[in-house]
Amino acid sequence: MPWDLETIFHPRSVAIVGVSPPHLTERGFGTASVGFLLGLLEMGFPTVYPVNPKYEEVAGLKCYPSLLDIEGPVDHVISSVPASVVPQLVEQAIAKGVRSIHFFTAGFSETGDVERAALEEAIVKKAREAGIRVIGPNCMGLYVPKARLSFSPLFPKEPGPVALVSQSGGHAIDVVIGASQRGVRFSKVVSYGNATDINESELLEHLASDEETEVICAYIEGVRDGRRFLSALKGASAAKPVIVLKGGRTSIGGRATLSHTASMAGSMAVFDAALKQAGAIRVDSLDELADLAVGFTFLGVPRGPRVAVVGGGGGMSVLAADLIGEAGLDLPELPTSTQEELRAFTPLAGTSVRNPVDTVTLWEPQLMENTLRIIASAENVDAVILHMGFGFMAQRLQDGPPSPEETAKAIAKARQATGKPIAVAIRVRFSAEDTTTSMRMAEECWRQGLPVFFGLPNAVTTLAKMVAWRTRREEA
Amino acid sequence: MPWDLETIFHPRSVAIVGVSPPHLTERGFGTASVGFLLGLLEMGFPTVYPVNPKYEEVAGLKCYPSLLDIEGPVDHVISSVPASVVPQLVEQAIAKGVRSIHFFTAGFSETGDVERAALEEAIVKKAREAGIRVIGPNCMGLYVPKARLSFSPLFPKEPGPVALVSQSGGHAIDVVIGASQRGVRFSKVVSYGNATDINESELLEHLASDEETEVICAYIEGVRDGRRFLSALKGASAAKPVIVLKGGRTSIGGRATLSHTASMAGSMAVFDAALKQAGAIRVDSLDELADLAVGFTFLGVPRGPRVAVVGGGGGMSVLAADLIGEAGLDLPELPTSTQEELRAFTPLAGTSVRNPVDTVTLWEPQLMENTLRIIASAENVDAVILHMGFGFMAQRLQDGPPSPEETAKAIAKARQATGKPIAVAIRVRFSAEDTTTSMRMAEECWRQGLPVFFGLPNAVTTLAKMVAWRTRREEA
Numbered sequence: 019m020p021w022d023l024e025t026i027f028h029p030r031s032v033a034i035v036g037v038s039p040p041h042l043t044e045r046g047f048g049t050a051s052v053g054f055l056l057g058l059l060e061m062g063f064p065t066v067y068p069v070n071p072k073y074e075e076v077a078g079l080k081c082y083p084s085l086l087d088i089e090g091p092v093d094h095v096i097s098s099v100p101a102s103v104v105p106q107l108v109e110q111a112i113a114k115g116v117r118s119i120h121f122f123t124a125g126f127s128e129t130g131d132v133e134r135a136a137l138e139e140a141i142v143k144k145a146r147e148a149g150i151r152v153i154g155p156n157c158m159g160l161y162v163p164k165a166r167l168s169f170s171p172l173f174p175k176e177p178g179p180v181a182l183v184s185q186s187g188g189h190a191i192d193v194v195i196g197a198s199q200r201g202v203r204f205s206k207v208v209s210y211g212n213a214t215d216i217n218e219s220e221l222l223e224h225l226a227s228d229e230e231t232e233v234i235c236a237y238i239e240g241v242r243d244g245r246r247f248l249s250a251l252k253g254a255s256a257a258k259p260v261i262v263l264k265g266g267r268t269s270i271g272g273r274a275t276l277s278h279t280a281s282m283a284g285s286m287a288v289f290d291a292a293l294k295q296a297g298a299i300r301v302d303s304l305d306e307l308a309d310l311a312v313g314f315t316f317l318g319v320p321r322g323p324r325v326a327v328v329g330g331g332g333g334m335s336v337l338a339a340d341l342i343g344e345a346g347l348d349l350p351e352l353p354t355s356t357q358e359e360l361r362a363f364t365p366l367a368g369t370s371v372r373n374p375v376d377t378v379t380l381w382e383p384q385l386m387e388n389t390l391r392i393i394a395s396a397e398n399v400d401a402v403i404l405h406m407g408f409g410f411m412a413q414r415l416q417d418g419p420p421s422p423e424e425t426a427k428a429i430a431k432a433r434q435a436t437g438k439p440i441a442v443a444i445r446v447r448f449s450a451e452d453t454t455t456s457m458r459m460a461e462e463c464w465r466q467g468l469p470v471f472f473g474l475p476n477a478v479t480t481l482a483k484m485v486a487w488r489t490r491r492e493e494a
Numbered sequence: 495m496p497w498d499l500e501t502i503f504h505p506r507s508v509a510i511v512g513v514s515p516p517h518l519t520e521r522g523f524g525t526a527s528v529g530f531l532l533g534l535l536e537m538g539f540p541t542v543y544p545v546n547p548k549y550e551e552v553a554g555l556k557c558y559p560s561l562l563d564i565e566g567p568v569d570h571v572i573s574s575v576p577a578s579v580v581p582q583l584v585e586q587a588i589a590k591g592v593r594s595i596h597f598f599t600a601g602f603s604e605t606g607d608v609e610r611a612a613l614e615e616a617i618v619k620k621a622r623e624a625g626i627r628v629i630g631p632n633c634m635g636l637y638v639p640k641a642r643l644s645f646s647p648l649f650p651k652e653p654g655p656v657a658l659v660s661q662s663g664g665h666a667i668d669v670v671i672g673a674s675q676r677g678v679r680f681s682k683v684v685s686y687g688n689a690t691d692i693n694e695s696e697l698l699e700h701l702a703s704d705e706e707t708e709v710i711c712a713y714i715e716g717v718r719d720g721r722r723f724l725s726a727l728k729g730a731s732a733a734k735p736v737i738v739l740k741g742g743r744t745s746i747g748g749r750a751t752l753s754h755t756a757s758m759a760g761s762m763a764v765f766d767a768a769l770k771q772a773g774a775i776r777v778d779s780l781d782e783l784a785d786l787a788v789g790f791t792f793l794g795v796p797r798g799p800r801v802a803v804v805g806g807g808g809g810m811s812v813l814a815a816d817l818i819g820e821a822g823l824d825l826p827e828l829p830t831s832t833q834e835e836l837r838a839f840t841p842l843a844g845t846s847v848r849n850p851v852d853t854v855t856l857w858e859p860q861l862m863e864n865t866l867r868i869i870a871s872a873e874n875v876d877a878v879i880l881h882m883g884f885g886f887m888a889q890r891l892q893d894g895p896p897s898p899e900e901t902a903k904a905i906a907k908a909r910q911a912t913g914k915p916i917a918v919a920i921r922v923r924f925s926a927e928d929t930t931t932s933m934r935m936a937e938e939c940w941r942q943g944l945p946v947f948f949g950l951p952n953a954v955t956t957l958a959k960m961v962a963w964r965t966r967r968e969e970a
Contacts, residue, residue: 100843101843123843124843124844125842125843125844128808128846129842129843156844184809185809186807186808186809186810186812187809188806188807188808188809188810189809189810189813192809192921192923195923196923199925237809239812265809265812265813265816266812266815266816267816267819267820268815268816268818268819268820269819270815270816270818270819270824270825271812271815271816271819273815273825273827273848274808274811274812274814274815274816274825274850275812277808277811277846277848277850277852278808278809278811278812278846278852279808303813303951304813330664331662331664332604332662332664332750332753332754332755333660333661333662333663333664333665333668333713333741333754334662334664334665335750335753335754336662336715336741336742336747336750336751336754337665337741337779337780338750339742339744339746339747339749339750340741340742340743340744340746340747340750342744342746343743343744343745343746343747344743344744348746349746349749349750351749366601366605367576367577367599367600367601367605368600368601368632370604370750370753370754372749372753374750374753376753376754445668447668447671447672449675449929449933450926450929450930450933453925453926453929454926457925457926475779
């Protein structure tokens with residue numbers, strides 16, 4: 019009887035086989051196994067066993083010649099040995115009573131080599147017959163903060179409600195780091211590579227009823243069993259928001275998925291139809307995937323499509339309006355009474371209070387709060403987008419921009435007072451100084467429970483997808 | 495006889511009327527006039543006259559009570575006084591023999607107020623009758639580095655071949671700063687606001703034959719005279735690449751352009767048809783506008799649509815392939831001989847040499863050069879996209895990422911050896927450290943004459959638009 023997934027997310031001990039000491043890494047060649055070790059140590063995972071016959075000690079830990087030399091039980095194995103040595107490792111894992119193996123090891127079916135594909139098949143079959151579950155091969159494995167598992171020392175230690183399953187390890191890292199900078203925290207992240215044993219459908223089925231998961235994000239290159247996948251997607255989407263990025267949307271991209279994870283990308287029209295039928299949300303980039311995770315964590319689903327936009331700069335107002343129009347959202351003119359309330363403290367020249375609101379009242383927290391509160395209170399507004407950039411403003415303000423902490427609090431107060439979703443869109447200019455200010459603002463915002471997007475298009479797209487998601491659910 | 499545009503781009507002296515001393519700026523209210531003064535001083539413009547009856551000195555310069563109190567001739571006036579005072583200022587400008595007035599002053603037709611619109615009309619008529627040319631109102635005016643004119647102290651001092659005309663001052667700043675960080679330099683930048691006198695058509699006509707301008711970028715909200723515009727656009731596009739971002743692409747956006755620059759946005763279908771007929775390039779965001787400026791400055795127009803993609807990370811390869819497929823470009827499988835050449839030094843596991851090339855050979859400059867040279871030499875490759883990110887790699891490399899300078903040189907060598915365009919796409923993660931590394935890399939690249947794009951989608955879109963531009967010209 020193979021181990022079930024939940025058990026695999028909570029191993030009592032982990033062995034990293036084929037790990038090299040950090041100081042021996044060569045530039046650019048296969049040093050990621052150290053990341054696994056450092057990730058586990060950084061998270062405070064209690065029982066880690068480095069395994070490599072070449073070393074007696076790695077990163078201050080005793081290093082074992084083989085799995086079988088470890089005294090205690092080993093629940094989970096991370097394999098960083100070459101593909102040719104894997105059959106031997108599987109034998110040892112069976113002898114040791116291991117529950118799961120994550121093969122970081124690559125060089126199997128994705129090479130297009132028939133013998134290597136056969137080796138992969140044989141290895142996984144053998145492991146499964148012994149009850150061992152396999153993650154991968156050719157992947158980064160597990161990040162489960164609650165269980166103190168991680169494949170990078172850069173990931174947050176605190177758990178949260180977002181799950182991510184990804185056929186690409188690089189994409190998983192990209193989304194976790196990008197979204198966590200904006201406050202998103204994760205229940206379970208699984209980079210599952212070639213999906214030879216544990217695959218997208220089983221993961222979705224599991225996460226659908228996982229009490230620690232409220233939102234599911236997925237990056238999928240190929241689907242093994244279409245019928246099971248559709249059923250899993252339906253089940254998961256009925257329970258919680260499911261956001262899917264497909265790799266291999268085009269025939270050219272499909273050739274790339276073959277080389278990457280040996281995945282048959284299949285027809286995008288069929289995949290798209292499955293997403294629609296299930297009520298899952300399609301996104302088309304890594305940024306959108308992270309943005310939707312931010313949206314479902316912090317924004318709150320707007321009750322309708324009517325957006326108010328607030329910020330400084332008439333050009334940005336026009337840009338925002340076009341983005342909103344193109345996304346199928348509405349940008350209603352604010353009621354006369356709202357415009358009058360705003361005009362009471364907004365100078366006439368160089369501003370507009372119709373919607374978009376192009377104003378100069380955002381750089382003093384109390385005025386910011388008043389402006390947002392008045393706008394969000396309007397009866398024809400379902401959500402507000404506040405856009406700001408620090409690079410330009412900093413030079414105009416004698417004392418520099420206002421404190422990010424005060425500003426974030428002012429925004430949060432306006433949201434609390436009105437109950438309307440407020441999205442904060444920050445335009446980051448690529449300078450280190452501006453980035454520092456923007457990141458401070460982003461952190462203060464998410465600590466106040468506010469969603470941050472890096473750019474107006476990102477905020478608009480997220481809002482539009484969340485509104486469409488609600489509409490579809492209400493119609494269903 | 496009104497002054498012609500070229501004269502206006504080269505004033506001998508500038509008076510800034512209504513300027514306030516830097517130390518008196520209030521947070522967020524109308525302090526931009528100081529930016530004009532600091533911009534001119536920073537550029538080393540020789541003769542600047544601050545004008546404001548309230549002060550005797552501003553930023554170390556003698557401040558004059560009125561235009562008429564200035565001893566020498568005044569060619570160009572920047573007006574930062576309230577709209578109500580403008581008629582008096584125009585009287586004085588006429589008396590003083592001024593050639594041009596740039597009205598930073600806002601609060602005219604864009605407010606939607608009939609009387610204010612009439613005032614704008616009357617002022618401009620009066621100025622024109624006296625031969626004075628008017629820029630604006632409601633705009634940032636002129637950045638002409640060769641003439642040492644600037645509206646921001648942050649702009650580069652060196653001139654270059656890219657012109658930008660923009661109805662939005664904020665957008666002009668955004669594009670100049672964004673593009674200049676990637677090496678783009680400018681001939682003439684005109685933020686022209688409400689376009690009551692100098693408008694998009696006259697600017698295009700002028701830039702079409704401007705010898706200092708090789709590429710024209712434009713942000714346009716409304717067109718005053720459709721027939722003249724089409725003719726100007728055709729003339730300019732026949733002479734050089736013209737890249738246009740339209741504000742007010744949607745009916746919602748059109749309402750915003752009215753509030754911003756009193757522009758009637760018109761039908762996007764008609765505008766689009768004009769762009770196509772003229773052979774101009776349509777872009778849909780500020781980033782795309784800057785990206786195309788980078789592309790035409792540094793990339794070189796690829797001779798065809800066949801792209802090779804190189805980078806680390808299989809997920810990114812799939813992403814790149816999908817982007818290329820969706821953009822209508824080709825991603826041919828590399829010839830067997832090219833793949834064999836690459837395999838001679840590329841390990842098998844975790845890589846692919848088909849195209850996209852997913853490799854681990856990019857973090858040592860000599861291997862980077864070899865990899866790129868071999869790929870760019872393939873006879874079925876018209877252009878190469880190299881994608882990289884520093885945030886992820888930095889943690890994997892014992893000595894940190896390789897020197898940006900050496901890396902940029904290696905890329906430049908491969909380009910010189912093959913003559914093929916190579917686009918460098920950097921994925922910037924939003925951390926100050928990563929941004930610093932990425933910006934250093936960007937600078938080393940443009941100093942080597944290489945085009946840098948912040949993100950794969952940006953590189954792909956730019957390539958696709960340049961290839962389509964060439965195809966259309968060859969067919970015409």
